[in-house]
Amino acid sequence: EIVLTQSPATLSLSPGERATLSCRASQSVDIDLAWFQQKPGQAPRLLIYEASKRAPAIPARFSGSGSGTDFTLTISSLEPADFVIYYCQQRNEWPFTFGPGTKVDLK
Amino acid sequence: QVQVTQSGAEVKKPGDSVKVSCKISGQNTYSYGISWVRQAPGQGLEWMGWISARRGDTKYAEKFQGRVTVTADPSAGTGFLEMRGLTSDDTATYFCMRDTPVQIVPLRDFLVGPWGQGTRLTVSS
Numbered sequence: 597e598i599v600l601t602q603s604p605a606t607l608s609l610s611p612g613e614r615a616t617l618s619c620r621a622s623q624s625v626d627i628d629l630a631w632f633q634q635k636p637g638q639a640p641r642l643l644i645y646e647a648s649k650r651a652p653a654i655p656a657r658f659s660g661s662g663s664g665t666d667f668t669l670t671i672s673s674l675e676p677a678d679f680v681i682y683y684c685q686q687r688n689e690w691p692f693t694f695g696p697g698t699k700v701d702l703k
Numbered sequence: 704q705v706q707v708t709q710s711g712a713e714v715k716k717p718g719d720s721v722k723v724s725c726k727i728s729g730q731n732t733y734s735y736g737i738s739w740v741r742q743a744p745g746q747g748l749e750w751m752g753w754i755s756a757r758r759g760d761t762k763y764a765e766k767f768q769g770r771v772t773v774t775a776d777p778s779a780g781t782g783f784l785e786m787r788g789l790t791s792d793d794t795a796t797y798f799c800m801r802d803t804p805v806q807i808v809p810l811r812d813f814l815v816g817p818w819g820q821g822t823r824l825t826v827s828s
Contacts, residue, residue, distance in 0.1 A: 597765065628809040630815060639798055639817075639818035639821055640748065642815055642816045688808065690753075691750055691765070693750055697748070
């Protein structure tokens, strides 16, 4: 199965700063990578699909890039609600797998 | 608007089985699949398996093969996750989400989701 590695495990930043989250796959997943955001006590929600396409109603401060094995989720200017956990998921081949997550917390 | 609603919390003993349901409404009954994902307390997301509502095709994570069965009743717009031989390690929140309707992947231009609210399973003697 494809293993996803996310870095860093925790990202400590302040509101207004730029966040850069990384997801690396153990083999190429082409552009078939999604990013999810999970707030405490809630189900995850889709932010980005196919590496760079924003899901409906997702603010423009969220952007995704990459292909093959290396992907990035960028939050251009952090707002208070953005200090939560982010997961990547590869959807290129079965079984679909998730990365371990990156927690964005307040510095 | 598609909505996903799961069954309520469960408390089981080691060795028991559990069956969790996931109802998808506001969607053409046959044009979806359902993935199941679990999250142990304080841990990350773990993909478990998938079913195509239309064809009944299934896929499983190797870890769950043989112990977990996913099924669907498309006429009721509902999917099910059954897990046998429960241990304390199965204590987690189980999520379903609307997912690709077909076995052939990748499927482009498909928006996965929404997710159900989660079903908390506690396994304790």
